[in-house]
Amino acid sequence: MDIEKRKWEIMFDETKLRERINELGEQIKFDYIDKNLLIISLLKGSFIFCADLVRCIDIKTLRVNFMTTSSYGDAEESSGKVKVQADITLSDISDYDVLIVDDIADTANTMVHVVNHISKKNPKSLKTCVLLDKPSRREVEFVPDYCGFEIEDKFVVGYGFDFQDRYRNVPYIFNVTEELK
Ligand code: PRP
Ligand code: MG
Numbered sequence: 001m002d003i004e005k006r007k008w009e010i011m012f013d014e015t016k017l018r019e020r021i022n023e024l025g026e027q028i029k030f031d032y033i034d035k036n037l038l039i040i041s042l043l044k045g046s047f048i049f050c051a052d053l054v055r056c057i058d059i060k061t062l063r064v065n066f067m068t069t070s071s072y073g074d075a076e077e078s079s080g081k082v083k084v085q086a087d088i089t090l091s092d093i094s095d096y097d098v099l100i101v102d103d104i105a106d107t108a109n110t111m112v113h114v115v116n117h118i119s120k121k122n123p124k125s126l127k128t129c130v131l132l133d134k135p136s137r138r139e140v141e142f143v144p145d146y147c148g149f150e151i152e153d154k155f156v157v158g159y160g161f162d163f164q165d166r167y168r169n170v171p172y173i174f175n176v177t178e179e180l181k
Pocket of ligand 1: 042045046102103104105108109110111162
């Protein structure tokens with residue numbers, strides 16, 4: 001399917017994203033100022049959100065690490081089977097207060113899988129942060145500790161969200177609707 005032949009509209013423009021991510025950053029700073037913050041960003045979807053978020057968290061000693069997970073492939077629907085394609089590169093995280101950052105919680109299979117995976121490494125504490133949350137789509141119970149925006153069940157693209165692994169670099173989030181006739 002060709003995205004150019006579909007209707008789309010901007011859902012969150014650059015200003016709205018910047019303002020909300022700034023608020024999240026300030027909240028996280030407040031909560032983690034006296035802790036040992038390790039951000040784990042889930043690739044690929046969260047790379048843009050996380051890059052902006054960490055620059056809004058005024059804790060210069062925070063660390064960032066990455067994990068690559070995959071559930072969707074090129075499909076628009078989650079397969080439900082989450083794969084850890086690349087794990088974090090820190091072997092001992094027992095001294096760290098971990099914050100897992102992803103772009104979206106949809107079915108939440110990804111977040112629940114990653115939370116279980118990271119919990120086994122015994123971090124000092126473990127919380128989650130998503131830019132978007134689609135609670136109506138849950139297949140497993142999950143409530144993020146930090147959330148940018150709660151949204152309805154809409155197909156979102158841009159700002160890290162892909163359509164067949166493209167359009168991640170669009171600086172705003174848009175919603176793709178039905179195909180044009
Ligand atoms: C997408 C998205 C989240 C996950 C959310 O990633 O980035 O990580 O799906 O869906 P869920 O709550 O239903 O598990 P995807 O696996 O498509 O890979 P990507 O991050 O490389 O786009
Ligand atoms: Mg992802």
